[in-house]
Amino acid sequence: MKFSSFLHFAAFGVKTILFRGKKPILGTVIITDKCNLKCKHCSVNNITAIMHPYEKVKGEMEQLYQMGVRILFFCGGETFLWRDGDKTLRDLVIEAKRMGFLIVNTVTNGTFPLDLPEADLILLSVDGNREKHNLIRGDTYDKIMENVKNATSDNICFYMAINQLNKETVRDVCIAARDTKNVRAVSFNFHTPYPDTRELALTKEDKAACCEVIKQMMKEGAPVFNLKSAFPYLIENKFPTPCHQCVVIEDGKVSVCGRCIDVPGLCEECGYFFVAEYTLLFRGNLKVVFEMLFTYLKYV
Ligand SMILES: C[S@@+](CC[C@H](N)C(=O)[O-])C[C@H]1O[C@@H](n2cnc3c(N)ncnc32)[C@H](O)[C@@H]1O
Numbered sequence: 001m002k003f004s005s006f007l008h009f010a011a012f013g014v015k016t017i018l019f020r021g022k023k024p025i026l027g028t029v030i031i032t033d034k035c036n037l038k039c040k041h042c043s044v045n046n047i048t049a050i051m052h053p054y055e056k057v058k059g060e061m062e063q064l065y066q067m068g069v070r071i072l073f074f075c076g077g078e079t080f081l082w083r084d085g086d087k088t089l090r091d092l093v094i095e096a097k098r099m100g101f102l103i104v105n106t107v108t109n110g111t112f113p114l115d116l117p118e119a120d121l122i123l124l125s126v127d128g129n130r131e132k133h134n135l136i137r138g139d140t141y142d143k144i145m146e147n148v149k150n151a152t153s154d155n156i157c158f159y160m161a162i163n164q165l166n167k168e169t170v171r172d173v174c175i176a177a178r179d180t181k182n183v184r185a186v187s188f189n190f191h192t193p194y195p196d197t198r199e200l201a202l203t204k205e206d207k208a209a210c211c212e213v214i215k216q217m218m219k220e221g222a223p224v225f226n227l228k229s230a231f232p233y234l235i236e237n238k239f240p241t242p243c244h245q246c247v248v249i250e251d252g253k254v255s256v257c258g259r260c261i262d263v264p265g266l267c268e269e270c271g272y273f274f275v276a277e278y279t280l281l282f283r284g285n286l287k288v289v290f291e292m293l294f295t296y297l298k299y300v
């Protein structure tokens, strides 16, 4: 991360903590909900299957920038499917950097060739070892690992949503992140139980066991892009929600925190680690503040 970016985030953090600010810093643009997969745990694919046009997405990026957002995520659906004429995801990332976003990331299922050196991080979903990943995501594991090996940059961070089907394979994903070329780290979420995937929800005991494995793997040198100081809050679902420093825009609609904000009761069962990490950070939780500094400087 550039020193000037670090100063911007530090100033934002201090102001937000001292004045209990509610301005956003992290924004996500949903560029399409079209997807080539139909994962067992996912409730947001192919509802409209619309690819939002370049000028519309660009306008949404400008809107987020005006709101103060400086960390931008592109999400879907599948982001690498996105096209408008000859424009691709890469043009969106380049445009976001030109606009002045300080960190630009994308989330992908990794089934398309990975040629996106301009992104700070490519969050690439790996949902377990080959067997469990394929159970959840169809027969894609080998294709994904081939794409990772052939990627044109080393900006990949594995992204695992832990649920009832893959909870025993957290260790395998940590090892794969440590030992695979072009992979910088792994980041986790717990399953957030939308009404149609409640059966995949983890119990408190499951979450505690997963956090123990992640902590152990961190000790053994696995590159985990999460904060262990937030684990006790994630296990108990005792972090403040929603996150006011995060916004998402989809088809012109801005929501605080996540597109899931309108699902009744879901925030009390939220499994997204970033929500716990950011809300605790901006409440001034000192352990989280220091660990966040260390972790972001290491991986971004
Ligand atoms: C909706 S996908 C979109 C990007 C891309 N298609 C992918 O799979 O990475 C974004 C991330 O959300 C995760 N996800 C989907 N449903 C979830 C849920 N109910 N709880 C937690 N994570 C979930 C996916 O596993 C993926 O890592």
Ligand code: SF4
Residues within 6 Å of the ligand: 035, 036, 037, 038, 039, 042, 043, 044, 045, 076, 077, 078, 109
């Ligand atoms: S690849 Fe991503 S968007 Fe597509 S179904 Fe899976 S989790 Fe959902």
Ligand code: SF4
Residues within 6 Å of the ligand: 192, 241, 242, 243, 256, 257, 258, 259, 260, 261, 262, 266, 267, 268, 269, 270, 271, 272, 275
């Ligand atoms: S706190 Fe609520 S809106 Fe935010 S990500 Fe979690 S479930 Fe979605």
